[in-house]
Amino acid sequence: MKKGVITTVSFILFLAVFSIGTFFTEQKSFSENENRILASAPEINLETLASGEAQQGLVPFASDQLLFRDFFVSLKTTAEKYSGKGDIGGAYICDDGYYITKTLEEDLDDSVLDRNLEAVNQLFSEGKAKGIKNMSFILAPTAGGVMQDKLPASASVFDQKKRINEAKSTVTSADFIDLYDSFSKDPDPLYYKTDHHWTSRGAYLCYTLFCASRKQEPKAYTAETFSEDFKGTLWSKAPYFGAKSDTIELFKLKNEKSISIYVGDEKKDFSVYDRTKAQTKDKYKVFLGDNYGKMTIKNEGGKGHLLLIKDSYANSFLPFIVEDYETITVIDPRYFNGSSKQIINDEDVTDVIVLYNVETFATENSVYKLVL
């Protein structure tokens, strides 16, 4: 065989397969793994060619439509992981298959935390003025706050304990429920490995501490396994071959069917758990289906009206208390432009809970909307 034929043919085949596979096969519009919209082919006409617009559009188009793109992304991440790279895609690659979000001290602007604490304080003061007795403020630590031993060598994260303590001393018009010490004891089962959320067991531990503050008996933990194949947000940005999957458990409600969820006027066809999410990649959305600005939950067997101000952590906490209340108004200030202070004034609210994870609370710019 002539010298060079094998290499030449291999390379040409490689080019042929990938150019046809990238440009002439069905275009993908959304990447489940990367959780983003993929670039589509740009408009190609004389005008866009002359201005360079067509060309500029072709670059991300070719990259996003690359044949076997997911494989290539995983290959790179795997190579980087095994070369000792400490963080990929914004998360530390830690022991035991854990990903921990890389948020450093310098990434935080403490004026944001102060502003948010003030808004929350104001909201609770409003509640106090209206005579609402049951008000709780819960700031949950994330994995980065309680699992520092799993971090790679010399890796650092921002000081969550400090911020939780600051919140505790600033917000005095409600019950501050401190989770930090309890969560530090045995944090492993409390957080997902591949996602930035806490597990149902983590949410349950929070629930037991919440009950303790209200002098109530917590319900027992009984759960069904929803999925053993969950790969979350942190995995999406750094998928490596052999990454461990997470298990999602769903707390067994007494009578799931008696709960109705409304977003605006639309009644959702699931109650509390959207089990259709099992077929999708973002399985955490089984809890409430998604994050909506305002959600109303009705349950005939319950008592009282709870106002719950939250980020996505509360989605897996809600099942533990959902059957206790007749009405729950769930507000996520990221998507809700109304005033929660207004809700306290206008409606017959008997309970207020503000539940956030400390990382979101210390960086989120939408909390001021609560007291508009």
Added chain:
Amino acid sequence: MIFSSEIFIFGFLSLVLLCYYISPRRFRNFILLFFSLFFFYAWDKPSYAVIMVGSILLNYFGAMIVKAFQNREKPTSAKWALVVIIALNIGVLGFFKYTDLFISNANSLFGLNIPLLEIALPIGISFYTFQTMSYTIDVYRGDCGLQKNLIDFAAYVTMFPQLIAGPIVRYQTIEKQLQTRKENFASFKSGVERFAIGLGKKAILANSVGAIWNEVSSLESPTVLAAWIGALAFTFQIYFDFSGYSDMAIGMGKMFGFEFLENFDLPYISKSITEFWRRWHISLGTWFKEYVYIPLGGNRRGKGRQIFNLLAVWALTGFWHGASWNYLVWGLYFGLILIIEKLFLLKYLQKSNLVARFYSLLLIVFGWVIFANEDFSVMIQYFKNLFVADAGFMNTESIYMLISNLFLLIVCAFFSTSYPRRIGAYIGNKLAKAPLLLEIGSTVLFMALIILAVAFMAAGTYNPFLYFRF
């Protein structure tokens, strides 16, 4: 288009290779010209293709005029024609590249307020201007024949492998190849392997260390450790990016049957700065030697004149790299070191390889610090940080940066040495009696390298194009 991109490899290169090899031999130069000019060159700013065409025509006809004068035994006219053409070439380059620099300096010196022209630099203009000028000068000197075929000449100038980032291919190198090259499997294989190496250097190594440099240079107050990691990262980035691009250029040249000259030869193993400049960006050094240093008299007009010639060449070399004064300083920095070495230091360096290598690397890295910082106050602060930093010698963040990237830096260091090629030669020798096994093995290895490089390309968010100022 950046070479290390999906659109280039699976879009452009695939298409060109297809069209090239299905065309009869006599159309192949035109195919190269067509794709190079319309797809590759006109990619970013289509209107600038006009400048490229202008440059081609200027030198095509200019060389003819020079030759015509010489044939009619009018050497003075020929000389003046050459001067005009060179002036026009440099004028175009100067206008697009250096006008704003001079305007802003005139503004600060004379207190004027002339608005900047803010012209976008036509891509590759520094490379192709030098390339076309070399043709005209060589015709004048009789070092190469006149190229009467405009297609062939234009193909030489626009050839996409080396158009944007070199090597600067002198016309005489490929004069014969334009008409008599014979594409074959062996050359193509050699080209694939070279291309793979270049792509690996750029997508895997350069982009990764580039991200480190990016991080360090945006730190407000780096520790001494961080500053050194950053300097080292940039040192590796510029080598692997630039030599990787040259490797891809040479590799793709081979795929089309062309043999370009080497542009980098393991510059970081040098035992002196003199040696470094024989291993780094060889085509540029050759160009300046042939067309500036030697015409100025080189070393044949006494020591004093030689020193002047060297300083002139190095000032120009530095300045060629960018329209900013730090590049001039960088060039003169090396110019001075070279003069000192030539005058007496080389003898001492020969006494110890270890000392010589350490000395060279240290000066090279310092050179890159000058090169990497266009702002002088930032540059000076960076030099300070290499020895005494406000943030101290090290902290958790910089230790983390070191540990996290240690393997990558070691790999970069390894591929800066001659060990990879020695290992390759060793294996080649051992398997010389089993050529089939050798070829299958090397195919697997190089295809795996390409696949890994494509992975880094696909997932990478950091894929800078360092040659926008050329």
